[in-house]
């Protein structure tokens with residue numbers, strides 16, 4: 001399938017108008033590029049559900065704090081275009097920072113309160129404001145019927161879902177499973193930062209999440225007991241510097257004393273130069289707890 005790379009907002013709008021004019025639906029997969037198999041699965045899902053798929057590739061300066069990895073974030077437009085095409089996308093939207101922010105820092109930001117405050121919000125001040133602002137701009141520019149986000153970024157997913165509902169965007173926000181390497185490590189563009197020794201240590205995060213999910217499945221509902229188990233599983237693991245290890249409501253990110261509904265077990269840890277996040281969700285609504293840990297897709 002042929003794919004077009006569009007770099008201006010005007011051209012992107014004209015393309016969307018022509019797709020919509022032909023009564024065809026639009027799917028958007030927002031990314032910062034350096035696409036991996038997890039991104040590819042989002043593109044494939046979008047292509048299965050929408051007539052025309054746009055993959056945005058934009059390393060958004062607004063969501064990086066001072067001293068974070070904006071400059072060294074990995075970039076590979078040729079590889080991304082090939083991956084997007086192979087997944088069934090028709091367009092890559094790749095604007096420059098000055099196309100997206102012609103006045104520099106925008107005076108308007110989209111701020112979602114509450115769900116952005118705990119977890120990563122405590123360690124990356126302003127990060128989610130940057131994410132929801134750029135996602136709002138991408139939704140305004142591409143006006144998709146559906147927009148696809150990975151469950152690995154659970155807090156981002158919660159914030160974007162709430163923003164799209166609060167601001168009445170047309171797009172339905174579609175949550176897609178986390179894809180994992182053969183040893184359980186969640187796929188991420190930032191995994192490229194790790195040395196072999198860091199990489200060997202990193203799967204301990206998913207192992208800790210799985211061991212903790214097992215006690216919830218077995219009937220444990222006290223948040224403090226579940227969090228103690230998660231922290232205990234991570235304690236002393238080489239090369240992992242844990243920022244948080246928590247159990248929360250998966251949708252609101254509230255922190256009740258007793259777990260019910262959909263439970264998010266979430267971890268953030270530094271592993272060498274990479275900051276890794278991961279989670280599993282346990283649905284306690286049915287007759288039996290159901291664990292969503294994503295899918296192992298990597299080669300052994």
Ligand code: PAF
Nearest residue numbers: 030031032060131134153
């Ligand atoms: O998840 C990401 O890659 C980014 O946060 C997103 C949603 C593309 C916004 O820049």
